[in-house]
Amino acid sequence: MFGFLQKIGKSLMFPIATLPAAALLLRLGQDDVLGIPFMSAAGAGIIDNLAIIFAIGIAMGLAHDGSGGAALAGAIAYLVLTSAIVTINETINMGVFAGIISGIIAGLLYNKFYNVKFPQWLAFFGGRRFVPIITAAVMTVLAGVLGFAWPPIQEAIDGAGDWILNAGMFGVGAYGFLNRLLLPTGLHHVINTIVWFDFGTFTTASGEVVRGEINRFLRGDPTAGPFLSGFFPIMMFGLPAACLAMYVAAKKERKALVGGMFFSIGFTSFLTGITEPIEFTFMFLSPMLYVVHALLTGVSMMVAYALDIHHGFGFSAGAIDYVLNFGLATNPLILLVMGLFVGVIYFVIFYFLIIKLDLKTPGREDEDEDAENADSGNNAIDVRAYNTIEALGGADNIVATEYCTTRLRMTLKDSALVDEKALKRHGAMGVMKINKTNVQVVIGTAVEFLGDAMKPRVANGNPAPETGTDTPVVAQTASAEPAMKEIIAKDFEMPIDGKIIPLSEVPDDVFAKEMMGPGFAILPSGNILYSPVDGRVVSVFPTKHAIGIETDTGIEILIHVGLDTVKLDGEGFELFVEQGQLVQRGDKLLKLDLKFLDANAPSLATPVIFTNLTEQKVIVLKDGHQQQGTHSILKIE
Structure with a gap:
């Protein structure tokens, strides 16, 4: 379920990527900017049809090959669902949930039936052509079920949304905290989608009803923005200040090495609001700092709410969106003053915790960590597979073994049993514990061979290799290497x-x-x-x-x-x-x-x-x- 939700969160980035274009067109076309109605209408064309865009994007993102056939199935799923369900209850308005549900079902059906084969006389309808057909049939049945099941679900969602929207500082603070806390798992996209595109309603001058915090803000709702405003001080000032703190705390001999990186990712956060490059620099190295960051984000959201600041974004809370939507905002200048205070707080807290607790942020890693990172490429792969399994807690601790280009993606019963030092002794370049059951081990180009060697070993209980369990897999000595690794x-x-x-x-x-x-x-x-x-x-x-x-x-x-x-x-x-x-x-x-x-x-x-x-x-x-x-x-x- 965790992996499945991660895939959905990642797939949501396809449709969300359209928002900057929509926000730009919608804003520039307003009377107080360029006063070009057709530009606003063009932007509204995206904003008003986010549900079907979600259906297409999620289906394509879930498809194993990103096929356009899955995207077509997603669109068909949405059209069938929304057209059929209102014949049962014309008051039903599923909003973006119709797109999310349609996209998920279409993507799963595509992966199931994209290569289905039929007899010769039906061969034309086989393979990818069958996916839209089966999707239409499944969504027809689902529309009949949801026609009766969705109203109470929608009431529960609306009730939760009303509670959060009316919970004042506590509601926006809780959302800000969870938004950052869930980022490592990718699940923050899921809660963002609900808050940004479903919670709250606003009726425009033309009588159109729009839903969601971003949509309402961009369409002129004066009450929208509390769930967006508090991000600006964090992304424009707080995280760049955290970069400065990590740079100042770095070892003297490593400052030149990490300085350029910190400047580039700090400026990116300030300008665009893209914060992941900063957050991933300390997320796994120093989880305590990340929890502090999530708490400070929640506090920033609460303070912005208390100061009655209403500002929003179409993409993220960087300087570009701050300037672009300045004319729609309420009390936007206070955000800059607030940002300066937030920057000082981030710098002081990060620097103090890094120095006091000796946190291993970039530039402060122990000198011997790289020495433990052994190159065991010339050792028997079977021996290495045995040792890797043992370092992961043994065969009984392993639920599933998968790999990508460079990483083992392990599902374990208990990640606490993982011996990180042993993994590095036996060739791992890095270890990332995602949660209690998911671990990624960075291996390098040999991961395919190692992963394939591990799978039968896990299935057989990881018996000792024929060479003996005491055959160490250690770093190669100088005598085993060429005299000098060099490239002129x-x-x-x-x-x-x-x-x-x-x-x-x-x-x-x-x-x-x-x-x-x-x-x-x-x-x-x-x-x-x-x-x-x-x-x-x-x-x-x-x-x-x-x-x-x-x-x-x-x-x-x-x-x-x-x-x-x-x-x-x-x-x-x-x-x-x-x-x-x-x-x-x-x-x-x-x-x-x-x-x-x-x-x-x-x-x-x-x-x-x-x-x-x-x-x-x-x-x-x-x-x-x-x-x-x-x-x-x-x-x-």
Whole structure:
């Protein structure tokens, strides 16, 4: 259920991504700005149809391949449900819940029936064509059920919404606290959707009824905004001040390393209200700080409510939305004064707790932590699988073993039984405990082989390997390595046309915090990926999105095209090489369908990671846009 709710929360980001465009058009078209009615109408076209947009976006997000067939099924599900249900009870108005329910059912039905096969005479209706058909049938039955079941459910939802809306400071404070507290799980999107798009009603001058805090604020409801206003001081001032506190508290020798990262993510939070890059820097390293952050968010919401501030956003509470919606707000200037106080409070509390409790925020990690991060790539995979299972609490503690490109995604009975130090001794690059039963172990490019080796072992109770249980899997000694892992600057070439960016700007914690190793990232503009070095292809992922190369001096390089591209099942990629093949600089590795990838992946950022450098540093010599084949872009020392 936790994993399923995570998927729904993630899928909600598809339709929510349309809100900035809607808010911009709706606001700019108002009489007090540009006074262009058709612009407001264009924005209202999105806001007023969020339910069907949710149905389409959620269905597509839940589909295993993000197919447009699932999106069509989502739209059909919504149309059938909303058209049929009012014939039973014409007073029913499910709002965005109709879209959410339709999208979930359509996505699940797509995954169930997308490859169904029929006899030859019915073959035309098989596969993806059958999904809209079965979806229409299921939603017809569901409409009949909900026609009688939904009114009491809606009464309960409206009652909860009225209680929260009328609970004053306590209601907005509780929402602000839960909003941040649920962020690590992705479930904050679920409660946001209810508050932003369903709670409360407002009747416009034209007689149209709109629901939800964001919709009501953008359409001129003077009572809307209390559930949005308090976020501005946190995102524009509080979290940037937290970045400053973490920078000041960092070890002197590491300040230069983390300073650029803190500035970029702090400025991003101030300008756009995108806070996850900051929150994920201390969320798992220092959970206490994160709880303090959630509490301060709740307090900020309560103070803004007490000061009668009504401000809102279409995307997030950054400076862009603050300025854009200034004309609709009540007492917006007080938010700036309040923000300065919030910034001071964040800095003092974060700095005090970090120093007093010796919290391991970025720049304060123990020196020996990296030394424990063993490279066991040359050890028997069976022995490593045995040791990994034991470090996870044994086979009896493991419920399910899954993996993505770089991480084991473990479902356990009790995550408290996990031995993090043992996992790192046996090759793990990082461990993230999501909750009491979910743990992610960052392995690197060998995760596929390790995960496949673990599954039969878990099923058989993890018997001791034939080599014996006392065969240690430890870091390789210097004698087992080549004399020197090095790449001469001129021997490493830019693998694709694109813009070089630091790893810290990659919107994925595993890459940004160098859990897999140092390197850089590229925002590709070209569509052909070439080998940057002479070497051997040591891994080609079945989904084609990532390729590992080993140089003749023993350096292992992972090129990972985009984020979450593993879910595309190879679509958007054309492979030119195979595992074990020798390659030279400039040899073609992969062809990219940039248009498809941009539309279906969260980010095109392509990390280039040096996965087995334990002592040397990667220094990037060039930045900005570089042509494929450009050399001397980095050095290793």
